[in-house]
Structure formats: C-alpha cells, structure tokens
Amino acid sequence: MAQLPILEFPDARLRTVAKPVAEVTDATRRIIDDMFETMYAAPGIGLAATQVNIHQQIIVMDLSEDKSEPQVFINPSITVQGEELDSYDEGCLSVPGFYESVERPKSIKVEAIDRNGSPFIIEPEGLLAVCIQHEIDHLNGKLFVDYLSNMKRQRIRKKLEKQQRG
Numbered sequence: 809m810a811q812l813p814i815l816e817f818p819d820a821r822l823r824t825v826a827k828p829v830a831e832v833t834d835a836t837r838r839i840i841d842d843m844f845e846t847m848y849a850a851p852g853i854g855l856a857a858t859q860v861n862i863h864q865q866i867i868v869m870d871l872s873e874d875k876s877e878p879q880v881f882i883n884p885s886i887t888v889q890g891e892e893l894d895s896y897d898e899g900c901l902s903v904p905g906f907y908e909s910v911e912r913p914k915s916i917k918v919e920a921i922d923r924n925g926s927p928f929i930i931e932p933e934g935l936l937a938v939c940i941q942h943e944i945d946h947l948n949g950k951l952f953v954d955y956l957s958n959m960k961r962q963r964i965r966k967k968l969e970k971q972q973r974g
C-alpha cells in the first residue's frame with residue numbers, strides 16, 4: 809500500500825469529472841487500499857479518488873473512531889433526495905483548515921458497487937448522508953467551497969495559495 813499526495817484547492821485537477829469504473833479488478837482494489845491508507849494517515853473520514861488525482865468514480869469512507877468501519881462506494885449515484893435539508897460544518901482534506909456550514913438534503917438513497925463488484929443500495933441520514941454527498945461532489949469536480957459565497961471562497965483560496973507557496 810502507498811500513501812498518495814492529496815490535491816488542494818484551488819488545484820484545477822480537482823475540477824476533473826471522474827469516469828465510471830467499467831469493471832472492479834485487483835487494480836481497482838489496489839487504488840482503494842491506497843486511498844484508505846491516505847485517508848487514515850491524513851487523518852480524514854472520507855476521500856474521493858479525484859482528490860488523489862485518480863479520475864475514477866471511487867469513494868472510501870470510515871466514520872468510526874477506531875478505523876473499524878471502512879466503506880467503499882464505486883460508481884455511486886444518488887437516486888432519491890429527501891426534501892428536508894440539514895446543515896453541517898463541513899471540512900475537506902483538499903481544503904485543509906477550513907470548516908463551513910453547508911446545507912444538503914438530510915436523507916438520500918444511494919446505489920453503488922462494493923470492492924467485490926457487487927451492487928448495493930443504502931438510505932443514509934445524518935453524517936453518513938452528508939459525507940456521501942460531499943464525496944460524490946468531488947467525483948463531479950465540485951467542492952464544498954462552491955456552496956459558499958464568492959467572497960468567502962476567495963478568502964479561503966487566497967489563504968491556501970499563500971500556504972501552498974510556503
């Protein structure tokens with residue numbers, strides 16, 4: 809396994825739209841393992857392949873406190889969005905150090921494929937629903953800062969660019 813470098817906002821590669829995985833192979837599983845290692849080391853609770861410059865529809869997640877609940881979503885799609893909205897303070901490994909409130913549907917229905925190539929459906933609420941929506945946004949080239957005001961987003965962009973220049 810290997811840790812992969814994480815792209816940071818405003819890197820243009822984060823705007824790439826990921827392609828569906830045609831077939832789940834050992835190569836896919838190697839990517840997944842590397843993504844978990846990268847996410848746990850960061851540390852973070854979710855990572856989309858886009859963030860490590862791999863433009864395939866793969867998400868890894870673990871909301872537990874002891875790395876005991878790894879979850880994989882390949883080719884995820886949201887098939888139902890609840891009408892009720894909820895807001896959470898979201899952060900992102902690609903936008904380090906910033907947390908902002910984002911409003912999203914509170915409950916969703918998601919179809920995806922697991923690491924063995926088997927399809928599954930879940931209907932998450934709360935933090936899991938937030939996390940999945942945040943990560944699916946990444947696969948579509950979208951970041952949580954896109955939900956903020958222009959002014960806020962520019963402020964974050966300037967601070968991160970300054971940090972990145974060192």
Ligand SMILES: [Zn+2]
Pocket residue numbers: 899900901902942943946
């Ligand atoms: Zn993120």
